[in-house]
Amino acid sequence: MAHIRQLSRSVxxxxxxxxxxxxxxxxxxxxxxxxxxxxxxxxDVTIQKGGxxxxxxxxxxxxxxxxxxxxxxxxxxxxxxxxADDLFEVATMGFRGEALASISEVSHxxxxxxxxxxxxxxxxxxxxxDGGEIVPSASGLGTSVEVRNLFFNTPxxxxxxxxxxxxxxHISEAFVRVALAREQVHFTLRHNERVVYDLxxxxxxxxxxxxxxxxxxxxxLLSIDNRDGDVRLSGYVADPKHSRSNxxxxxxxxxxxxxxxxxxxxALGEAYRGLLLTGRYPxxxxxxxxxxxxxxxxxxxxxxxVRFQDGGxxxxxxxxxxxxxxxxxxxxxxxxxxxxxxTAEAPSANAPTTTAGWSQxxxxxxxxxxxxxxxxxxxxxxxxxxxxxxxxxxxxxxxxxxxxxxxxxxxxxxxxxxxxxxxxxxxxxxxxxxxxxxxxxxxxxxxxxxxxLRSFAPPPMPHRTEEPVFSSESAASGDASLPPVTTAxxxxxxxxxxxxxxxxxxxxxxxxxxxxxxxxxxxxxRILYEExxxxxxxxxxxxxxxxxxxxxxxxxxxxxxxxxxxEVVEKLGIEIQPFGGSTVLIxxxxxxxxxxKPEEVIRxxxxxxxxxxxxxxxxRDLLDELLHMVSCKAAIKAGDHLTREEMTAxxxxxxxxxxxxxxxxxxxxxxxxxxEQLDRHFQRT
Numbered sequence: 249m250a251h252i253r254q255l256s257r258s259v260x261x262x263x264x265x266x267x268x269x270x271x272x273x274x275x276x277x278x279x280x281x282x283x284x285x286x287x288x289x290x291x292d293v294t295i296q297k298g299g300x301x302x303x304x305x306x307x308x309x310x311x312x313x314x315x316x317x318x319x320x321x322x323x324x325x326x327x328x329x330x331x332a333d334d335l336f337e338v339a340t341m342g343f344r345g346e347a348l349a350s351i352s353e354v355s356h357x358x359x360x361x362x363x364x365x366x367x368x369x370x371x372x373x374x375x376x377x378d379g380g381e382i383v384p385s386a387s388g389l390g391t392s393v394e395v396r397n398l399f400f401n402t403p404x405x406x407x408x409x410x411x412x413x414x415x416x417x418h419i420s421e422a423f424v425r426v427a428l429a430r431e432q433v434h435f436t437l438r439h440n441e442r443v444v445y446d447l448x449x450x451x452x453x454x455x456x457x458x459x460x461x462x463x464x465x466x467x468x469l470l471s472i473d474n475r476d477g478d479v480r481l482s483g484y485v486a487d488p489k490h491s492r493s494n495x496x497x498x499x500x501x502x503x504x505x506x507x508x509x510x511x512x513x514x515a516l517g518e519a520y521r522g523l524l525l526t527g528r529y530p531x532x533x534x535x536x537x538x539x540x541x542x543x544x545x546x547x548x549x550x551x552x553x554v555r556f557q558d559g560g561x562x563x564x565x566x567x568x569x570x571x572x573x574x575x576x577x578x579x580x581x582x583x584x585x586x587x588x589x590x591t592a593e594a595p596s597a598n599a600p601t602t603t604a605g606w607s608q609x610x611x612x613x614x615x616x617x618x619x620x621x622x623x624x625x626x627x628x629x630x631x632x633x634x635x636x637x638x639x640x641x642x643x644x645x646x647x648x649x650x651x652x653x654x655x656x657x658x659x660x661x662x663x664x665x666x667x668x669x670x671x672x673x674x675x676x677x678x679x680x681x682x683x684x685x686x687x688x689x690x691x692x693x694x695x696x697x698x699x700x701l702r703s704f705a706p707p708p709m710p711h712r713t714e715e716p717v718f719s720s721e722s723a724a725s726g727d728a729s730l731p732p733v734t735t736a737x738x739x740x741x742x743x744x745x746x747x748x749x750x751x752x753x754x755x756x757x758x759x760x761x762x763x764x765x766x767x768x769x770x771x772x773x774r775i776l777y778e779e780x781x782x783x784x785x786x787x788x789x790x791x792x793x794x795x796x797x798x799x800x801x802x803x804x805x806x807x808x809x810x811x812x813x814x815e816v817v818e819k820l821g822i823e824i825q826p827f828g829g830s831t832v833l834i835x836x837x838x839x840x841x842x843x844x845k846p847e848e849v850i851r852x853x854x855x856x857x858x859x860x861x862x863x864x865x866x867x868r869d870l871l872d873e874l875l876h877m878v879s880c881k882a883a884i885k886a887g888d889h890l891t892r893e894e895m896t897a898x899x900x901x902x903x904x905x906x907x908x909x910x911x912x913x914x915x916x917x918x919x920x921x922x923x924e925q926l927d928r929h930f931q932r933t
Contacts, residue, residue, distance in 0.1 A: 258353065258377055260323070262402065268350045271409060272299025272398060273418035275355075278347035279393050280426040283307035285340045288390065289449070290434040293423060297440070298415035300398055300406075308390040311363035314370040317382050320359065321374055323349045348393075353377040354405070355398045361391040376401050420444060421496075424460060425506040428499060429535070431456040457484065457533055465490055465531070470577055472534065474569040479538045479562065481569055486531035488523035488910065489581055497531040502543065504535070508552050515563045519570035521872075522777075522907055523579065525914040536562070580764075580909040581916040583925065747895050753886035755895060762922040769886050770911035771902060776840065777879035777912040778905040784819055784875065791821035791836040800847050802854065804830045809857045810850070816871050817853060820878060824850070840882045852877055876912045 255263075269275060276293060283291045286309025296302035312320050319325040324346055351357060352374040362369035369387035373380045399406035409415060416439055423445065427435040431453050437445040450456055458466040469484035483501075498516060500507055520530045544555040556562050747757035755766040783789045802810065807830040810817070814824060823836040834846045841849050856877045857870075884890070890898070902908050911917055927933045 257323070262353055268346060269354060269398075271418060272303060272415050273422040275299065275303050275351055275395055275398065276305070276419050277422040277426065278351065279303070279305035279395075280423065282347065282393075283309055283391070284426065284430055284433065286310045286391065288433060291427075291436075293435070293437045295416065295419055295437070295439045298409075298412035299419055300409060300412070300415070301396065303395040303398070304392065306390065306392040308388065311366070311390055312359070312361040313363055314366065314382060317359060317361065317370060317372045318379060321348045321352045321357070321372075321379060325349075349377075351395055352379075354402050355400060356396045358394040358396075359391065360385050360387040362387050362389055364389060425499070428456060428460065428533070429501045429504045429506065453533075454484065469533070470573055472569055472573060474565065476561070476565050478542070479536065479565060481534065481536055481565055483532070483534035485534070485570060485573070488520060488530070488579060488914070489916075490531050491524050491528040492531060493528065495529045498529065499533045501535045502554060503537060503540065505545070505551065505554075507554050509554070511559055511563050512566055515566045516570070519567050519574070522912050523574065523910050523914055528914070534566075575906055578909070579907075580918055580920055582920045582922065747899060749890050749895065752889050755890075755899070757899065759920065761920055762924075762926060764918050764920055766899075766902075766918040767886075767911075767915070768888070768890065768898065769883055770915050771908065771917040772898060773879050773883040773911045774908060774917055775898075775901050775905050776882050777875055778907070780820075780838075780840070780879055781875055784871070787819075789819070789821040790839040791823070792839050792842055793823075793836040794834065794846065797825075797833040797835040798846050799827055799831050799833055800850050802830050802832060806830070806854045806858065807832055810854050813857055813870065816874065819871060820874055822849070822853065838878060838882075841878065844881065849881070852881060879912060 268278065272295075276295075276299070280291060280293065283305060286307060288307035288309035290308050292304075292306045294302065294304040294306075348357075348359075353376065356376075357374045358371065359374075360369055360371045369385045370382050371385035371387075372382045399409070419439075420437065423435070423437050427433070427445070427447055432449050432451070434449045435445065435447045436443065445460075447456065447459055450459075454466060454469070457469070465486065466484075468487040468490055470487065471484055473482045474480070495513060498513065500509065500512055516530055516532060524530060542557045544557075545551055547553045547555050747755050749755055749768070753768060755768055757764050757766065780789070807826070810824065810832060811826060817824065821836060821838040823834065825833050825835070827833045832850070834850055837846050837849050853874065856873055884898075909917060924933070
């Protein structure tokens with residue numbers, strides 16, 4: 249039987265060292281944080297051979313008194329907390345009192361320090377946890393800690409050290425994380441007598457960012473500043489044209505302490521959704537400030553992880569602040585932008601914005617909003633769920649206290665709610681292979697939950713009571729029937745008379761800055777995606793109901809995957825049911841896909857579901873992926889020739905959607921060539 253024994257101090261410290269000191273970068277982090285807590289205005293870090301030979305951190309802080317040098321390297325000895333209650337009021341970088349003890353246990357350490365009220369400095373050496381005598385020394389105000397022969401008495405840990413270059417990379421990152429949040433402190437980093445970083449103090453955080461990451465990136469940073477009660481979120485986020493293949497350029501600071509948080513990382517991904525290509529990560533430099541008692545920093549020995557008292561509120565604040573910033577900023581991609589280009593700002597997110605649906609004279613059905621079904625008898629347009637046997641026009645959702653019946657044109661001028669589904673007295677004909685009998689039934693409240701994370705936006709844009717009738721002639725002449733467009737860009741595309749199509753895939757038009765080249769498929773896909781998403785949120789997706797359900801033969805695996813996602817798929821207006829074996833029946837599908845065979849649509853959905861697999865575990869993410877697929881399928885394609893009226897319709901709708909500058913997959917929808925660039929290339933300057 250094994251006997252219980254108490255571990256020696258040396259073993260305890262080595263265990264603690266294993267938790268806190270993973271590699272040389274860990275030593276640099278702990279010593280720099282001590283220097284910052286000492287009130288230093290200058291911190292110099294010197295490294296030799298990737299930290300395995302020497303790590304020296306020197307500061308001009310308050311110093312350590314002679315009679316406290318022994319305590320400085322003792323286990324859990326600290327000046328930063330005195331009682332358990334202080335753990336909930338931690339405002340310093342360190343507080344556990346284990347860093348120096350852990351470092352001293354696995355290396356040779358020399359500490360020199362002098363306080364302001366002392367005439368001379370003192371020095372002490374510790375070898376593998378054994379402290380020597382305190383002796384006089386020559387040193388300036390502050391503290392210098394030298395760490396040599398790291399892990400000399402723990403060969404297993406030393407064996408796992410990587411190359412000098414790799415370890416130096418980790419040291420540089422640890423250095424940046426501390427130096428980035430303290431712009432008023434002068435930091436330097438030297439490796440083998442070579443200066444790696446020399447960061448003079450500055451009053452502006454952007455200047456510190458520019459020194460570390462370059463002016464090109466910093467010129468494209470968008471400022472963030474939002475306060476919600478005692479919580480302030482500030483800093484900078486990069487224009488989506490700057491991204492990385494990993495999340496290493498996401499710097500989150502909580503009360504000036506670098507942290508990692510999965511929830512906040514997810515919020516960043518949601519804020520940039522649709523603005524970045526798959527597999528790309530945003531670049532952000534953000535600071536959170538909140539009362540210390542609202543967080544628990546005593547979660548992990550390295551203090552990289554924290555626990556928020558109200559994590560949901562922080563998540564919503566981060567997501568909402570970033571989405572508002574993006575919606576009020578021109579993110580259209582410029583080509584060869586000159587250095588120092590200024591990002592155009594938009595009106596406030598809450599400013600009135602003009603929008604309109606399609607009129608009966610709209611050019612073509614493939615540009616109709618997802619909720620309209622155009623047929624031989626004329627398009628039926630409605631922003632609410634009411635359906636009718638004739639053209640139904642509404643400026644808001646149809647109102648009904650019970651099942652509403654309409655046999656002729658229905659007009660409503662005000663939004664309201666319906667407690668029962670709207671029905672039609674006769675089927676509305678459509679150009680697809682079926683007749684529409686009404687909208688798909690679903691709970692708007694449950695749908696809202698599916699998108700509550702990614703659908704943050706200002707209040708819905710007001711609908712017009714009269715739909716504009718526009719043509720290429722009226723657009724060119726500035727006819728009053730074409731409503732003004734409020735847009736977040738200074739280079740609104742010109743009308744179709746000034747636009748041309750090239751290679752049946754790009755539209756070229758004039759703007760105030762110069763020339764805009766528009767990807768017709770990417771733009772139309774974004775328009776359809778946002779309109780369809782709005783329909784899904786309001787449970788107002790119009791469907792084509794088949795007169796005779798169509799059987800589709802799938803493999804057993806495909807049928808299982810499709811039926812498992814039945815609830816999500818039906819929110820898009822695709823109604824399916826099992827029909828024995830691996831056959832499924834499709835009885836309805838979205839009206840916007842009326843020109844595609846139902847079997848083709850279902851197989852596209854199945855392919856999307858199979859590809860997603862476990863990469864998209866959340867239902868809202870799966871639904872969003874299906875929205876991408878449907879909008880991409882319904883959008884005009886590269887190679888489609890557009891008439892003048894079709895170009896008018898596409899350009900008109902461009903500024904009625906939120907993220908018109910990117911398609912749902914993150915590709916830019918347009919590029920801007922400025923007059924200055926054109927003049928330069930034609931040697932006119």
